[in-house]
Each structure stands twice: as C-alpha cells, then as structure tokens.
Amino acid sequence: EDKVVQSPLSLVVHEGDTVTLNCSYEVTNFRSLLWYKQEKKAPTFLFMLTSSGIEKKSGRLSSILDKKELSSILNITATQTGDSAIYLCAVYGGSQGNLIFGKGTKLSVKP
Amino acid sequence: DAGVIQSPRHEVTEMGQEVTLRCKPISGHNSLFWYRQTMMRGLELLIYFNNNVPIDDSGMPEDRFSAKMPNASFSTLKIQPSEPRDSAVYFCASSRSPTAYNTEAFFGQGTRLTVV
Numbered sequence: 001e002d003k004v005v006q007s008p009l010s011l012v013v014h015e016g017d018t019v020t021l022n023c024s025y026e027v028t029n030f031r032s033l034l035w036y037k038q039e040k041k042a043p044t045f046l047f048m049l050t051s052s053g054i055e056k057k058s059g060r061l062s063s064i065l066d067k068k069e070l071s072s073i074l075n076i077t078a079t080q081t082g083d084s085a086i087y088l089c090a091v092y093g094g095s096q097g098n099l100i101f102g103k104g105t106k107l108s109v110k111p
Numbered sequence: 112d113a114g115v116i117q118s119p120r121h122e123v124t125e126m127g128q129e130v131t132l133r134c135k136p137i138s139g140h141n142s143l144f145w146y147r148q149t150m151m152r153g154l155e156l157l158i159y160f161n162n163n164v165p166i167d168d169s170g171m172p173e174d175r176f177s178a179k180m181p182n183a184s185f186s187t188l189k190i191q192p193s194e195p196r197d198s199a200v201y202f203c204a205s206s207r208s209p210t211a212y213n214t215e216a217f218f219g220q221g222t223r224l225t226v227v
Contacts, residue, residue: 034215034216042202043218045215048213048214048215088154097159098156099206100156101146101155101156103153
C-alpha cells in the first residue's frame with residue numbers, strides 16, 4: 001500500500017529557532033513530492049520537488065528531496081509565530097497517479 | 112480565476128439524512144480530488160477523477176459514499192445515509208494536467224460537515 005509518513009507529528013518551538021520537518025514515502029511510480037502549509041482553512045502550496053539533491057528555497061523556507069532515501073525535509077529558519085500551521089507532505093504516484101498525503105506535522109511557534 | 116469553489120462551507124445535518132457536497136474546479140484543470148480531513152486520520156484521499164472519469168475510488172469508505180463528475184466544471188460527493196462518524200472537513204482539489212504530476216493541486220476552502 002502506498003504511504004507517506006511525516007515526523008514529528010507535532011512540534012513546539014520558540015521564535016527564532018530553526019526547525020526541520022521530515023517526510024518519507026513508499027509510493028510506487030513516484031513522480032513528485034509536494035509540501036503544503038495549512039493554517040485555518042485550505043492547504044496552500046509551498047514546493048514541488050522532482051529531482052534529488054536540488055534545493056528549493058522561498059524566503060526562510062527550503063526543501064530538498066532524496067530519492068535514494070525516499071525522503072524529503074522542509075527547513076524553516078528564524079521561525080516566526082506566523083509559521084504556526086500544519087505542514088503537509090504529499091506525493092504524486094501510485095498505480096493510479098494519485099496525490100497521497102501524509103498526516104502532517106503541526107508546528108507551533110511560541111513568542 | 113476564482114479558484115476551486117466548494118459549497119456549502121458548513122453543513123449540519125441529522126443522522127440518516129442525505130448530504131451533497133459540491134465542487135467547481137479551476138477552469139482548464141483536468142484532475143479533481145476529493146479528500147476528507149479529521150484530526151485522527153489526517154487528509155485522506157476519497158476519490159480521484161481524470162477528465163471527468165473516476166480513476167481511483169478505493170478511498171471511498173463504504174457504499175454510503177458516492178461521487179460524480181458529470182462535466183469538467185462540476186463534481187458532487189454524496190453521503191446517504193449520513194452518520195456521526197462522517198463528521199469531518201471535506202476538501203476538493205484540482206490540478207492542471209491529466210497526469211497531474213508536474214503541477215500542484217489547488218484546494219477549495221472545504222466543507223465542514225457535522226452529523227448529529
């Protein structure tokens with residue numbers, strides 16, 4: 001069965017800390033990996049990764065894919081309270097070309 | 112573009128009633144996904160359409176759930192009869208290409224369903 005596993009499930013840090021969120025996958029016919037941020041409502045897109053070892057960066061957020069290890073990390077540096085959210089990892093793949101999500105990491109950034 | 116539009120935003124219904132959730136994907140998008148999100152189980156894929164055709168409905172919990180996509184601009188998810196354990200936020204998402212591998216999926220704002 002295809003699956004996406006995220007860790008940790010929840011994380012509490014203080015403003016200014018750096019955090020690393022993990023995503024591992026076991027998905028047949030892997031095509032790409034995506035990261036989303038979900039605050040109160042709908043998930044919003046952060047990154048799409050298709051190639052191993054190439055870092056995607058947006059401000060204080062960055063992400064990289066390791067196809068050999070079947071995993072990805074999302075880094076957030078100098079965290080702010082506005083970074084508090086659920087971060088979701090998803091993989092396109094499977095026998096039907098689905099978009100399969102992990103359960104998410106709930107990040108809380110304290111002032 | 113208005114994005115993915117879902118209705119209603121909130122639905123409260125009594126156990127045993129029929130519930131219909133609606134989704135209008137982004138124009139030009141060929142793939143449509145229905146997800147259910149709960150605290151316990153996270154975001155679960157229920158069904159996935161490509162070019163209006165259901166490709167994978169293995170995530171549909173049971174026969175009480177059904178989904179249709181009669182045309183490229185409209186999809187419904189129906190629960191009949193509804194049960195309290197169906198209470199969740201239901202999201203619809205769409206993406207651009209039939210294979211959908213190289214473009215992100217865009218989410219609607221979700222429908223919060225409460226079955227009492």
